[in-house]
Amino acid sequence: xxxxxxxxxxxxxxxxxxxxxxxxxxxxxxxxxxxxxxxxxxxxxxxxxxxxxxxxxxxxxxxxxxxxxxxxxxxxxxxxxxxxxxxxxxxxxxxxxxxxxxxxxxxxxxxxxxxxxxxxxxxxxxxxxxxxxxxxxxxxxxxxxxxxxxxxxxxxxxxxxxxxxxxxxxxxxxxxxxxxxxxxxxxxxxxxxxxxxxx
Amino acid sequence: xxxxxxxxxxxxxxxxxxxxxxxxxxxxxxxxxxxxxxxxxxxxxxxxxxxxxxxxxxxxxxxxxxxxxxxxxxxxxxxxxxxxxxxxxxxxxxxxxxxxxxxxxxxxxxxxxxxxxxxxxxxxxxxxxxxxxxxxxxxxxxxxxxxxxxxxxxxxxxxxxxxxxxxxxxxxxxxxxxxxxxxxxxxxxxxxxxxxxxxxxxxxxxxxxxxxxxxxxxxxxxxxxxxxxxxxxxxxxxxxxxxxxxxxxxxxxxxxxxxxxxxxxxxxxxxxxxxxxxxxxxxxxxxxxxxxxxxxxxxxxxxxxxxxxxxxxxxxxxxxxxxxxxxxxxxxxxxxxx
Numbered sequence: 001x002x003x004x005x006x007x008x009x010x011x012x013x014x015x016x017x018x019x020x021x022x023x024x025x026x027x028x029x030x031x032x033x034x035x036x037x038x039x040x041x042x043x044x045x046x047x048x049x050x051x052x053x054x055x056x057x058x059x060x061x062x063x064x065x066x067x068x069x070x071x072x073x074x075x076x077x078x079x080x081x082x083x084x085x086x087x088x089x090x091x092x093x094x095x096x097x098x099x100x101x102x103x104x105x106x107x108x109x110x111x112x113x114x115x116x117x118x119x120x121x122x123x124x125x126x127x128x129x130x131x132x133x134x135x136x137x138x139x140x141x142x143x144x145x146x147x148x149x150x151x152x153x154x155x156x157x158x159x160x161x162x163x164x165x166x167x168x169x170x171x172x173x174x175x176x177x178x179x180x181x182x183x184x185x186x187x188x189x190x191x192x193x194x195x196x197x198x199x
Numbered sequence: 200x201x202x203x204x205x206x207x208x209x210x211x212x213x214x215x216x217x218x219x220x221x222x223x224x225x226x227x228x229x230x231x232x233x234x235x236x237x238x239x240x241x242x243x244x245x246x247x248x249x250x251x252x253x254x255x256x257x258x259x260x261x262x263x264x265x266x267x268x269x270x271x272x273x274x275x276x277x278x279x280x281x282x283x284x285x286x287x288x289x290x291x292x293x294x295x296x297x298x299x300x301x302x303x304x305x306x307x308x309x310x311x312x313x314x315x316x317x318x319x320x321x322x323x324x325x326x327x328x329x330x331x332x333x334x335x336x337x338x339x340x341x342x343x344x345x346x347x348x349x350x351x352x353x354x355x356x357x358x359x360x361x362x363x364x365x366x367x368x369x370x371x372x373x374x375x376x377x378x379x380x381x382x383x384x385x386x387x388x389x390x391x392x393x394x395x396x397x398x399x400x401x402x403x404x405x406x407x408x409x410x411x412x413x414x415x416x417x418x419x420x421x422x423x424x425x426x427x428x429x430x431x432x433x434x435x436x437x438x439x440x441x442x443x444x445x446x447x448x449x450x451x452x453x454x455x456x457x458x459x460x461x462x463x464x465x466x467x468x469x470x471x472x473x474x475x476x477x478x479x480x481x482x483x484x485x486x487x488x489x490x491x492x493x494x495x496x497x498x499x500x501x502x503x504x505x506x507x508x509x510x511x512x513x514x515x516x517x518x519x520x521x522x523x524x525x526x527x528x529x530x531x532x533x534x535x536x537x
Contacts, residue, residue, distance in 0.1 A: 119446035
């Protein structure tokens, strides 16, 4: 009657479900021994049937526990494969993350460069078109040329007029000189005639 | 009781002007208008068990005898601070051992008896041949010292009013400065002649905001040295340096930007509004992150360590906002001098 904790623990460990298996085996043994001892009559047949049913019950529990053990093994296998698959997926995902990170960096850099180009383009746009300015320069050059030509022509005209005036003025002076001489000659002759008259 | 009220009044009136990450990337140093420098540990502030006390400074010391500290920068071994006193260098190892002493100090050459110009911005230029320190401040000039022998190598003169901010260009060969006189000047750092280029944002109709003034408070160069971004009284704008023309403006109505930086294809700026602006380089606003300080003086991103990659913002309050995801503020460190 000294049922200690260890014995209870051991009993619970050994027994599968409920505490019946051990009791059933003990019962079976007792029944068998009683049956072998008892005389052959209708009661013993019943006991015999009862023994057979107890045996089949024990066999049934045995089969069940064997099947449960196999099922556990298979479940474990299943979980192992699942674990492995998940680990592989995690590795792939981390690789992808690092790739994406570097892509992100690249994209950020590209965006920054694009923004810088845009800013420069805006500044460039404020300045006038190169073609327009070259056209303006060309037209200005042409205008300059025509003005220069006109200036030259006018200068030449001025020169020739000046020469003509010079010729005219020298002719006038010469004429003036001749006329003065003539006047002087005429005066001298008058004086001479006056002197001749008075003497 | 009086002590407590004095301390709380000090906290209320504190302005943190600048900050700097340590060379290992695990600590951040911040300096305020009382001349104090506080060191915070990012590792403990970001850890899952962080609480109120891990957001306080792990160490705090007086970096400037009297006056404010306006700028901090760091080399591999030194933390360099400058403000209303001399430019002082402290060893990071001494600071971690809680016994900082001034290893060396440089002072601006005095021009008169009563002048005491402050230093507004310092930059370290690390080259193979020599490491140089450039400083710009109240005397309208930019001084360049050789850090190895402490000699004043060069002085760039030309600004007509004090210098707000300087930055380097072309691998340290050129220097860009923004000043109160409304110009951004690009200098050849080796020679002491006049500025190579002068940009006047306040004169262009695109950027000028006469109601805000002509001063330019912040300037930054992009990595490829093609673009310069500057802001202040005039609108924050990017300039294409080959043609010296402004290309895009960033609209901050009613707010002058005090700090700007390029970060990973975007622009981050902060100014007189209580928010950090993230922009695309063409002027479109990407996001605005609200901050505790109502004006922002400095923004820094910790690029040293990947797992401690944070954006930290300081301004005219005693709180330093730290963002792990740059889209929102994660928590604030509190500058409480112990």
